[in-house]
Amino acid sequence: MKTQSCTNPSLARQAILAHSFAGAEPQMGSVQNFVQDREIFAQGAAAEYFYKVVSGVVRTCKFLVDGRRQIDAFHVAGDIFGLEPGAERPLSAEAVCDCTVIAYRKNRLDGMAVHDKNLSWELLSFAMSGMEQAREHSFLLGRRSAVEKVAGFLLAWAEKSQRDSMISLAMSRQDIADYLGLTIETVSRTLSQLERDNVIDLPSVRQIHVLNLELLEDLAA
Amino acid sequence: MKTQSCTNPSLARQAILAHSFAGAEPQMGSVQNFVQDREIFAQGAAAEYFYKVVSGVVRTCKFLVDGRRQIDAFHVAGDIFGLEPGAERPLSAEAVCDCTVIAYRKNRLDGMAVHDKNLSWELLSFAMSGMEQAREHSFLLGRRSAVEKVAGFLLAWAEKSQRDSMISLAMSRQDIADYLGLTIETVSRTLSQLERDNVIDLPSVRQIHVLNLELLEDLAA
DNA sequence: CGGGATTTTGATTCCAATCAAGTCCGGTGG
DNA sequence: CCACCGGACTTGATTGGAATCAAAATCCCG
Numbered sequence: 001m002k003t004q005s006c007t008n009p010s011l012a013r014q015a016i017l018a019h020s021f022a023g024a025e026p027q028m029g030s031v032q033n034f035v036q037d038r039e040i041f042a043q044g045a046a047a048e049y050f051y052k053v054v055s056g057v058v059r060t061c062k063f064l065v066d067g068r069r070q071i072d073a074f075h076v077a078g079d080i081f082g083l084e085p086g087a088e089r090p091l092s093a094e095a096v097c098d099c100t101v102i103a104y105r106k107n108r109l110d111g112m113a114v115h116d117k118n119l120s121w122e123l124l125s126f127a128m129s130g131m132e133q134a135r136e137h138s139f140l141l142g143r144r145s146a147v148e149k150v151a152g153f154l155l156a157w158a159e160k161s162q163r164d165s166m167i168s169l170a171m172s173r174q175d176i177a178d179y180l181g182l183t184i185e186t187v188s189r190t191l192s193q194l195e196r197d198n199v200i201d202l203p204s205v206r207q208i209h210v211l212n213l214e215l216l217e218d219l220a221a
Numbered sequence: 222m223k224t225q226s227c228t229n230p231s232l233a234r235q236a237i238l239a240h241s242f243a244g245a246e247p248q249m250g251s252v253q254n255f256v257q258d259r260e261i262f263a264q265g266a267a268a269e270y271f272y273k274v275v276s277g278v279v280r281t282c283k284f285l286v287d288g289r290r291q292i293d294a295f296h297v298a299g300d301i302f303g304l305e306p307g308a309e310r311p312l313s314a315e316a317v318c319d320c321t322v323i324a325y326r327k328n329r330l331d332g333m334a335v336h337d338k339n340l341s342w343e344l345l346s347f348a349m350s351g352m353e354q355a356r357e358h359s360f361l362l363g364r365r366s367a368v369e370k371v372a373g374f375l376l377a378w379a380e381k382s383q384r385d386s387m388i389s390l391a392m393s394r395q396d397i398a399d400y401l402g403l404t405i406e407t408v409s410r411t412l413s414q415l416e417r418d419n420v421i422d423l424p425s426v427r428q429i430h431v432l433n434l435e436l437l438e439d440l441a442a
Numbered sequence: 443c444g445g446g447a448t449t450t451t452g453a454t455t456c457c458a459a460t461c462a463a464g465t466c467c468g469g470t471g472g
Numbered sequence: 473c474c475a476c477c478g479g480a481c482t483t484g485a486t487t488g489g490a491a492t493c494a495a496a497a498t499c500c501c502g
Contacts, residue, residue, distance in 0.1 A: 084352070085349040086353075127349050128305060130348075131351040134352055141359055141402065143402040181362065181365075182364070221285060
């Protein structure tokens, strides 16, 4: 599995913010490419840059001592990631599939934000929406059954990546499992069960066709 | 259980931000008191105000259709809550114990932030740290055992509320359970187990004495 | 001292993890 | 073109940990 299709026509939630960086001064940031599974930055490293996804999908995650991995979020085209308070990375970022990002220096931001009130407003709304997304992730992880988690994930990803009934997953089952706090087997079983129940169809491993959206939404509780 | 002691000498993480609201123009906000379990605002309501905790503890939470409750966060003196993007409350806020808060109009903020760049900077750092805390909550909820969750919670609460080895809980077992995605029985059992293992001592229901901090930290993984 | 809520403890059940084979690809080389 | 290979995914059998169901103990307050 090297060349996984990774189309993300994505109308990212944070595109508004991204806009001002990308549009106004393209020379401000440097374009970088990463092949699948390449690390973009590591947990614990110095946080000099933040990034905007141009194409592809990026995961931010944390590794525990015992080898467990928890995925914090998936970022698609237009999303900003790697912008946190603190000089040290609280989590790593990796390319889920081949992808292109733009890196911006964090330290430039401080100065700019002070002068440009529009920018600082956008920054604030970025942070707010980041807060909101982290919150929603928490709710997915709370006392919910495997079905609720998987259904919730599918709906969230469908919204994030596109809006028709054909969902194309950029990430592996393991990624999904690590995002939902489940095992790969449970994710697989749950998807199979949803297919058996005619909620979804799985024409190929990474393609999901939603047959019964209403039911899927009910299952997400 | 009406009058639960709720002392929070708390050097809240976000006190810096709170400062500018509280200090400079106290007349800006209105002081409000809430008795234990009183709702401060409801999920779905219009979000006109945001709040700063003066004393006591506030919980923000979400209610699911089937009656399950998930607690998003506990807020102590100095913390800001109820400041989210969107005009509608994504979650409710309730008084964990009798408490005092200051309410500020959200709409004034926009104008103010534009003029006062210092304020907008503080707002940003509030949002950032909110993002960070939501993320950490996610990590507590991910694939972790009951012991890891409870130990993690104790450490986080100890840091939030005070820093010596005697932790005083403001919240009920049910609150803790709903925060950690566990049942009240499991929380209780886990605490008992920690006591049996001489990691903590439970002189009273809401008082926890940490006997072996290192071990507790290990258990939190 | 009594009564109700909260918490603890115990017994059992159930869901998801673990352990263990299989199956399905996509890619490679004969 | 086909056999083979290896990784990702699926499926099956069993185990384990937390939920559930149920009851006792404790605390708080009148």
